[in-house]
Amino acid sequence: MSGSEGSSGHSASGGGGAEEVPLPTVAAAAGEKKKEKNRVSRTSMILWHAHQNDAVAVRRLLEEDGSLVRAMDYDSRTPLHVAALHGWIDIAKCLVEFGADVNAQDRWKNTPLADAEGAKKDAMIELLKSHGGLSYGQNGSHFEQKPVPPPLPNKCDWEIDPSELDFSNSNIIGKGSFGEILKAYWRGTPVAVKRILPSLSDDRLVIQDFRHEVNLLVKLRHPNIVQFLGAVTERKPLMLITEYLRGGDLHQYLKEKGALSPSTAINFALDIARGMTYLHNEPNVIVHRDLKPRNVLLVNTNADHLKVGDFGLSKLIRVQNSHDVYKMTGETGSYRYMAPEVFKHRKYDKKVDVFSFAMILYEMLEGDPPLSHYEPYEAAKLVAEGRRPAFRVKGYTSELKELTEQCWATDMNRRPSFLEILKRLEKIKETSSSDHPWHIFTP
Template sequence: MENFKYPSSPPSKRMRGAETIDSEGPYRLLYCSSKGDTDGVVQELEKGVEPNLADYDKRTALHLASCEGCTEVVVLLLEKGADVNSIDRWGRTPLSDARSFGHESICKILEANGGIDPVGLDSQIPCYTIDYSEVNMNDAILIGEGSYGEIYLVKWRGTEVAAKTIRSSIASNQRVKNSFMKELALWQKLRHPNIVQFLGVLNNCNRLIFLTEYLCNGSLHDILRKKGRLDPQTAVAYALDIARGMNYLHQHKSHAIIHRDLTPRNVLQDAAGRLKVTDFGLSKIAQEKDVLGYKMTGTTGSFRYMAPEVYRRESYGKSVDVFSFALIVHEMFQGGPSNLADDPEQVADKRAYEDSRPPLSSYVYPEPIRILLQKCWHKNPDFRPTFEDIILELESIQDKFQTTEPMPSRCRCSIL
């Protein structure tokens, strides 16, 4: 499952980089549980640390011990009153984690203590595999770099597809590799016009490579870099594409899929001019182990598009994607980030602690767009609209644009 470095206290206002583990802090219980350190767990519990202490992703010591296969710690925590059915941010219980990583003895212990697995088959469905011989990686053309590795253009059964390689630092860690496979197995079940289609994982190869549909027009980042500011009609049409894809993810059953790394680079355009969201759900496990333990996912995603609560390492929900969405829409009207020359982490810091937001000139942003953006990047996550609400507002704005002047062709707008 996810890799974390547990802090002993909330980060300071001007924190830079990951914290070191405080061996005396209460979060040491989580660290010791993940390491199978029974004596350390006993020491923390004797200090009065609650057995159900959770990190900001709602993952308890029992979650971590279960996914790491630490049987003695699991038994100890249950004896000390740990909640066998505590649910983390992704709707997973300790039993869900134990099943995902094949720890059968721990599964039996958890089930004997009333453990349930609410995600059910999502924990166990294998990822669709494609024989390595079907794709000639020697002829692959490098077309870019993603969050997790390089991206190549290859042919599979006569069709051009994208092959995404995972960094060796991730793929070589079997536990993290299993987490990727679990997320990809979920991705393969998703079907939506504004979601990039997952095709499968190559087997019998030394690297972890998965295939997705290839979108020939590149990313929204590429579009903005080449075209600059988009006309309002096109910007709204693109915003609707993104919002519809994100709404599909957020309404996924049995639990929502939070992207956590929604940026212009993770929005691609197909030949028809439609935008599609990609690389969702993978960011939470794309963290590398370090020598001290685990890195927190507070730095997950790109700083420039990061919601304040994520930067502050606070509990968060689906509205983090709404915040990122607002910044993307802002860029489409302006032609790029307003603070491109500034250090991305400093930008995130000011947004998190000084409530800084990009300017909204009335010359560039129509009034209904300004109002919508202000709602979407509200400092209180509870006050941000859902993507379902955003779609309704954008459709209303689009209708008003269409009554004042003709809507430009989507195909013509998509030409790079």
Template sequence: MEIAAQLKRGISRQFSMGSLRMSGKFSFKRQNSLDPRCNTLRFGFGRQSSMDPIRRTPQEELSVPENLDATMQLLFMACQGDAKGVQDLLDDGIDVNSIDLDGRTALHIAACEGHVEVAKLLLSRKANIDARDRWGSTAAADAKYYGNVEVYNILKARGAKIPKIRKTPMTVSNPRDVPEYELNPLELQGTYQVAKWNGTKVAVKILDKDSYSDPESINAFKHELTLLEKVRHPNIVQFVGAVTQNIPMMIVSEYHSNGDLGSYLQKKGRVSLSKALRFALDIARGMNYLHECKPDPIIHCDLKPKNILLDSGGHLKVAGFGLIKLSKLSHDKAKLLQSDKQIDRSSLYVAPAVYRDEIFDRSVDVYSFGLILYEMVEGVQPFHPRSPEDAARIMCLEGKRPTFKTKSKHYPLDLKELIEECWDPEAVTRPTFSEIIIRLGKIVANCSKQGGWKDTFKLPWV
């Protein structure tokens, strides 16, 4: 009875499952209880799926427990080879394609155990011959794996397909070496770029198919994953997981329907001082976290409004880091690995040292931050209406900086001084993000004391 109780508690739902086809759409319904690394009790008797990475020991000689969920009764009878019991349940209206927590049907179970009569009965009741479990295995694949030739031949004669296992450049030989962040691509629902996970929208970045044979692209993919896996901060885009053991390989992160700061500024123009300071604090906190990562700081190198996302609560999250390949010269010194391929010199936010392919440090991100803060308060990009490419050349090669046009009442003097220090030609003059956070906090406090907008801006420490 204890087994029955545990099994019943482990059942979350039952429903019919059609054949899943990789047509560019995904179902992303992963639950923690479905993680193969968890010890949640599932269908704990009989042979497991041929593609399950965890080798489980089946429990032998179990009589059917009472009070079992109908789906579990069907799977139990299929496991025992009890064709009469299976028929009775189907006659009572149990769906022949009901699944357990691992997406396994009675046909999967019968194929694993080699019960020919049960398999024939299930097929006569229109069991889905190509239904896949959560690991992508079909009944035919299971029958073949366990050497149940007669069941396999029956399924093959009915047109069953064996899923092809395509290895990726990151495929591991030992299933226990599968990364903790690994996701099952069959659990994604939606279109590429945007999918759902536990009912929440997520962003999906897919590795281009031409990159699988390119070692540099694979190394860049691995590097990005390494960084995303270790960073956790409210002002950094949240990493959800990745697909590395199946094709297509992909990175999944949180999705923000409000878009990026670049689109926001293009639509709104100049934002209020209170919002500009709040946004600036969000960016500074996220960047300070990246710069203080151990053992080595994460230098963004491509900080720009398009790489800053706006969440539903009106806060900003830094994204797009880890994409620039760097050659680390020391703890805080680096150089571009391939400048011609990586840097977009039409981006006006690129720092002079990066633009000129020189050795640089974390201050290149502070330079970009200064230009972003300028744009938020001024409402236009530096040197507008010149093209971004011209503006970048003027600032990086000629050393010029844009002028401040907004009236002084909208531009506290200490904020102007902070921006000028951020984009100073000398890297050593630029403040760190930890210093920027302190100075922005003082500006917020001073503006709040003046009473102009204290009701519309909450102090960051409140």
């Protein structure tokens, strides 16, 4: 921008009429950029306020810009979809008043009425039908409720009889809008059980995604991925059973320890990168979409080994719970590690995980979450506008800083793959142990 300003200033002083032509072009481009930024921000806000049941804020936004009634998140869900799923009548009435399409379809082909029927919101069903709402999609009441069909032919290998699960001394180790995660015992062994609420176990979309996740998890085998042990699919509540890791999650560990030594941070980063390289392996790429410290687990209290987890259920949570504008309920910390293209409702690929990885690496070295002085939503908004966390500690070599900056590049095509990240981290570890005065890398 500074170069453009200098050029236009020069033509003004020269007095040549022809040279002044680019000025409106530059101004128009800047204006378009500002307009686009404002549009993205307003889109996020109306979806957020619809989710929060804030009818006053929704009406104010629509009065300022009526086109926002057609706003969509990256799953093509409109504010009316959000209102319908939660049963927010005042929000729905306001949206309909401003011309909302009552039969808009999200990327799963669900209409708002299908969502309302799936969530059993009777008043909302009546309201939408009175305005011509039709029920089609995967969630509507025209689907007969059926038992969960076997996700895989050899289901007997991993289907767990719930009577084998001992919850007598269980304790909750995680909670969300989908249900809860408990430490329990299976045949005498401590396990982590992700138990979905019985009411959600009736939802066709939840059943479909649950089957998808089981199909996915049962195939994964890697030392840096939390190991799937089995599932309960024939009775309610639906449950996923994985290995129990005694060390807790990275979020809690960083909260207690603060900034890690560069050697520990790089060793942790290597473990995460190994797990993610496995998940991103072509051609069957698994995009985590919610990589953050809470979803990275320590194998034991010695904190010498990490595993990536919750990539399966995190997608399930987001899909079933209002197909959230991102993940607005539960752990809003997801915003803090969110890639700008996700926040802006743009198309994204596996490089969203690389961005989140950069934020985690930064947090491990700095000791504070990225942009910690801002609320998660505000932090994500600033990141989408181009802001990045400032490097403060001395633990960054130039190579480590450069890698972090490349991983959080605005242009996702400039971000390295996890395989490349892995190779570069190994090289940084190797060279730093001999060349750097820290002497932090222990053999």
